[in-house]
Amino acid sequence: MEDKKGLCGVTEENEVEVGAGQDKPPTQGNAPPRWANGQCVLAVQSSSMLNPSFDLSFCRSLLERDGFQIPVGDFEAPLATALDAPSVRRFIVFNTSLFHFILAPVMYVVIWCAVFSTLHLYMAITDYWLLCLSVSLIAIFLTTGVIFVLHHSNKEINMNIDVRLIQVNERMVKHKLLVGVADWVQNCTGALQLFCVYWDMSSCLQTLTETFEKSFLANDAQEKLQKRLSHLVLVSEVKAPDPEAGGCSTGEASGEERPLLGHEETERSTPSGRREDAKITSSHTLIPDPALPAQVKAHQLLVTYSAAYVKLLMSENLSGPSRHELLPRRNHCSSASLCLCQYIKAKVLR
Known part of the structure; x- marks a missing residue:
């Protein structure tokens, strides 16, 4: 595996300057520079392989220096929720x-x-x-x-890392950034890094929407989604809503406005005399609802596979298109053999 420092400036958590190997486009005022799709904006290495963690405030300050004004609620808070759980850290260690x-x-x-x-x-x-x-x-x-x-x-979408990063990329896509975690072994030393990659989703969204809008492919595409994404089911426990406070108001949101990692009630546990400790077992499938518009389904798929795509892109594990599929003119990323929508077509809709 070649050195990633030439591909993206690798930043140690105790450093201030980005690596000299990165050719950073000039920044104009407060507007983000003209980045290209697939270009690594930031790569921060974990402080330890045995206890992987990232200085998220430091990462956000580096992004701000590059012109990306990202609120704490769109970067640090969801990333901490996704990666700081002890069980997730243990999985990362044993899966490196x-x-x-x-x-x-x-x-x-x-x-x-x-x-x-x-x-x-x-x-x-x-x-x-x-x-x-x-x-x-x-x-x-x-x-x-x-x-x-x-x-x-490791080349497949990972429930414990990639899926947990969906909620992060749902927010980051508004800032034209995608987040992913990748690792490799170099000189008998492990390197676990958090990547922020520039990505303008508009072109991929339009292409994938056109695929779903084709009437003769709509049913076939939905069947493939049911087959390829049926194993991606999230199960969690959340606090039961208080019926006296009208806790069911959040369920009125439409499928287009509800977050991708929302919850669906499946079972209620209500211990007598302890309503404050009541739990609801919730499950959520990542298969887009057939009733949703084509653009919404395309957006959900792009966000679902965004972290897995960034992981494969940065670790150079993306397989190129075959000779008869995925014409190069449809590639929206000049630095990779496949763009995000092509990767989804090859992985899910083929």
């Missing part, structure tokens, strides 16, 4: 490339010992070199298979 890099030799040794002891116990083999060679080949194949599965899973 560095952990997989360490896991591979440990898994090889464990598999080698298990297979050797099993074969030596049940098979009478006099040639130990042949036994060791066979065991080594089996251990290599099994370890490679497990690591390949883990590596492939």
Whole structure:
């Protein structure tokens, strides 16, 4: 993996200046500079791989220096909610490339010992070199298979990170920025970074809306959405609304105005005598409602896959279009083989 410092100025949390490898466009007044789609605006490295965290106020100050005036409620608050939970931090640690890099030799040794002891116990083999060679080949194949599965899973949308960043990108898209988290191993050292990428969603939104508006593709597209997104279901517990205070008013919002990660009531738990501790088990599917307008469905898909796209874009894991699909003239990102709408078409609507 080549050094990302040439692609985007990597900023340590205790530094003030952005890396010298970044060619930053000139800023005119308070208006954001003329960035290009897919261009990395900011990359901040985590202070520790064992306890991943980011200085969000420092990140926002760097964005303000580049001309992006983002309120705290659109950046720091949703990012802290999405990434600062202890369970999320543990998942990030165990899902990093560095952990997989360490896991591979440990898994090889464990598999080698298990297979050797099993074969030596049940098979009478006099040639130990042949036994060791066979065991080594089996251990290599099994370890490679497990690591390949883990590596492939990192290219898919992640419920614990990418989906949690949907609420962040719902706000950041108004400022023409997308947020994602990516990591890689370089010189036997893990690098976990928070990326802010410039992205003007208008072109991708128009293209994807046109896809949904085609009458002969509408039903087919909805069936593909049901198939590809059926596993993306969020389950959470929230406080039960107080019926005396008219707590059902929030449910009156239409599907177009409700946040993408809204909740749907499925079960009510009301302990007697303790209404303040009542909980509601809520679930929400990421499949757009068929009754919604084509533009709203397109917007929901773009926001849903935005964090996963940024992760693949910054880690250079985006696969290019085939020879007969996704014409280059429709690409809205000059720095990548696929733009966001093309990635969604290839991943979901194909």
